[in-house]
């Protein structure tokens with residue numbers, strides 16, 4: 001086993017900061033995505049494993065799924081203004097100072113939810129519109145009755161091909177990041193807690209899928225196992241190699257790693273040698289951008305490089321087909337979707353919260369954020385009814 005090099009002085013500090021920054025951003029975005037459906041009480045939220053059952057969002061506080069820390073209405077005020085339409089997403093993004101870290105993600109979350117709502121009228125409508133800062137937030141939230149009584153079309157539903165009746169309703173796709181000890185960072189999970197979760201899955205009879213099995217189930221080619229689950233790991237942290245790979249091997253579990261070839265072997269991320277070893281141990285390796293960029297901030301040419309080059313390098317190093325994407329920070333725009341289609345990607349995973357279903361747009365699939373601060377019971381409740 002190749003161990004990470006030890007860096008001294010500034011270089012190590014810079015790497016530590018970078019790793020913390022990535023994991024915190026992923027966490028903040030995921031939590032932000034969780035809160036939106038909770039507020040909106042949309043049909044999507046009703047389907048979501050993460051939708052809170054309590055009515056806290058309509059009384060005095062907003063509870064973030066997976067967190068014990070409620071946000072007061074005062075803290076949520078800029079967010080609510082955004083939803084009501086009394087403040088534009090751009091004004092929120094650039095002028096408001098969110099008083100809770102989870103609020104930082106709201107404009108992007110609103111944009112995605114707005115785009116998803118647009119998608120209900122067909123893929124063309126979604127893809128011809130610019131998701132950036134064009135969310136019709138007022139149509140999404142503060143209208144729980146209309147949404148809950150089925151008046152609104154299901155979010156994401158009509159974009160995919162017709163669903164055969166024997167297809168599975170939903171597949172939990174769990175989203176892990178770093179497996180390490182980092183108190184206060186819910187995007188990380190301790191090796192002990194991770195092992196507890198994996199052993200639970202094994203004991204409870206879950207079958208972690210390969211991407212081929214996942215695809216066959218999504219396409220209705222195969223019914224799949226009784227209790228399917230897809231384990232995904234973002235970014236390619238060295239600790240995935242150290243803690244996840246041996247345990248998953250022992251349990252006979254498959255998993256999927258979304259990695260950025262531009263970050264390979266820099267001390268905190270795996271080397272190609274290690275990635276190859278994971279692939280041979282039953283992991284699917286798929287792209288997460290070359291350098292983990294904020295894709296919507298790039299022009300089309302640079303987005304294409306980030307996506308196509310990451311795909312090419314993985315295919316070259318491993319001799320496989322890399323056609324399943326995972327959006328860095330969960331961010332995408334119309335150009336991203338267009339590029340993924342041109343490059344013939346079959347699926348793309350977001351950080352929108354919920355079980356994954358064949359009815360969802362294939363390039364906007366949901367996942368379930370594995371919050372490292374949750375108890376086993378809380379974690380289970382996200383995908384078990």
Ligand SMILES: [Zn+2]
Nearest residue numbers: 234235328329
């Ligand atoms: Zn990432």
